[in-house]
Amino acid sequence: MAEPMTLEAFEEASEIVRKVTSETKLVYSEYFSEQTGNRVYFKPENMQYTGAYKVRGAYYKISTLTPEERERGLIAASAGNHAQGVAYAAKLAGAKATIVMPTTTPLMKVNRTKSYGAEVILHGDVFDEALNYAMALEEERGATFIHPFDDLTVATGQGTISMEIIKELPTVDYILVPIGGGGLCSGVSTLAKLLNPKIKVIGVEPAGAACMKESAKQGQVVELPEINTIADGTAVKRPGEHLFPYIQENVDDFITIEDTELIVAFLDMVENHKMIVENAGLLTVAALKHLNVQKKKIVSILSGGNMDVITMASIVQHGLIQRDRVFTVSVLLPDKPGELAKVSTLLAEEQANVIKLEHNQFISINRNAAVELRITIEAYGTDHKNKIVGALNAAGYRPKLVKSKGTYSD
Known part of the structure; x- marks a missing residue:
């Protein structure tokens, strides 16, 4: 295995993840291009088989494990998308997976994770509590832990998205990336800068869980006292320690998004693109209106589309009222x-x-x-x-x- 977060590792990961990912070609958005005065494209990772980009990092990480590490069983913590990525990748690798998820995780995500053959344990009200419990189980069971973001190998797998974006749109000016713990953003930004340092990478967080922006402001990883956002896939109190230096070096700016903006973005995607995108994935859609640029080629990564019907109905209702x-x-x-x-x-x-x-x-x-x-x-x-x-x-x-x-x- 190549050293993580190097061009060689990204190239290796791109070849490996191609075996399990769907081809998510860029989607040009006439609506958002007219709204913003730019050429806007979406990278629809919501169309992956597991409904999110997370399968990339999970599968690449598992591919690098030794047979003995796989035989011990895999354990992970997730608010939903990493859970499905690990469960699916583990199934393909013939390994047993246990996933700890917060008790507030939508039932659809829990059931989908179980459908891939994983054992699901519900614990804690937020991701960080589920993560701590999963790490305790790792020690107790002697299992191999697959971190949802703070792992350079996992982040390398996620970064393969940049390879695909730049191959398809070599003249891209801006890439907008959702941030939770930072795995996707560190991988995407690092590879983007390796391939073309002129590309601007913007990290987008929910205003109610902007742990990475606060960490960047203070120059060190910090933990937020509390978080509150409907973007459950990015509801993280503390970003990844191992990833933070890469974020500092390769991310050009941060944008924070209010929950009300995600509601409007959901309606825009449904009505103009006929796409279901979960709240975390909508961060980069809402961020388009915050960019003070014109006539640029912009790619917004839609990180996932795993939204349960009850949440969907509520967001539609609130969106119609809001508009x-x-x-x-x-x-x-x-x-x-x-x-x-x-x-x-x-x-x-x-x-x-x-x-x-x-x-x-x-x-x-x-x-x-x-x-x-x-x-x-x-x-x-x-x-x-x-x-x-x-x-x-x-x-x-x-x-x-x-x-x-x-x-x-x-």
């Missing part, structure tokens, strides 16, 4: 026949699609003066919403927008 495509308005009207018909006619004239109606006769003691009608409406966006609310105002209904927590705003 003013669904909203609820309260109007007060006299409790007498024909009033509901008047409101319905007005809404129809404004092309407002009524999703739900709630009629409350007990909002006031004087029912003739005030009966509340709450209407949930589907609109085309902010302008259409404002037009509907304006029409209700003009008709004397004194509409009030109902916030999601049940409070009112004028």
Whole structure:
């Protein structure tokens, strides 16, 4: 085996991972190119067989183990994607795998990991707790540990993505990479700089778990006191010690993304590219709007697409509300026949699609003066919403927008 994170090692890893990875050719995005004034491409690792890039590092790492190391069994900790990568790679290698996952891991990721033949142990509320437990089990069982990120061999496997990007788009200017612990970003950035030092590599983290940006700021690896993000694949308190020097040397800048931006990015990918991308993978999509550049060739790595249906439904609902495509308005009207018909006619004239109606006769003691009608409406966006609310105002209904927590705003 070549020494990790060298050009020779990356070339070796590229040949090896090709045996188990799908070809994820770049996808040009007309929508995001128009939005940003750049030429935007996506590297769709969400289309891998296991639903994420993690199989690259896992398979390459396992390929470098001795027969004795494999026979002892493999153990790993993961919030989901590394789990599936290790489980699948272990199955191909004929090795037994045990994966420790946080108790908050979506059921879909747990079941998929089990389907590859791995034993799954749920422990801890966050990844770091699962990691500590897995490391304790490693010692107890004498198993071989496959770290999800802080392993230079694993990171070398992940970095093979750069080889594919640059072969397909040699003139790429920027590569945007999601960061959790730093395995993907260290591998991608190191190989990118080896192949072409002019390429700018930008690490993208959730604002609620920006451990790498904080570490870079302080010049040493630091652990965040707490993390809070919907991007569970990058919800890491402390980045990799072994990887940090490579990040310092090869990553040009960091961008942090709020959870609300991921919700909008999800809708954009579904509607414009018909792709399901998990929240961690959406970091690089949301980051496109933060880059202050024009006429550049940019590749955003979509790191995974393993999102459970319940999470998906919740994000779609929040996204529609956030974009003013669904909203609820309260109007007060006299409790007498024909009033509901008047409101319905007005809404129809404004092309407002009524999703739900709630009629409350007990909002006031004087029912003739005030009966509340709450209407949930589907609109085309902010302008259409404002037009509907304006029409209700003009008709004397004194509409009030109902916030999601049940409070009112004028």
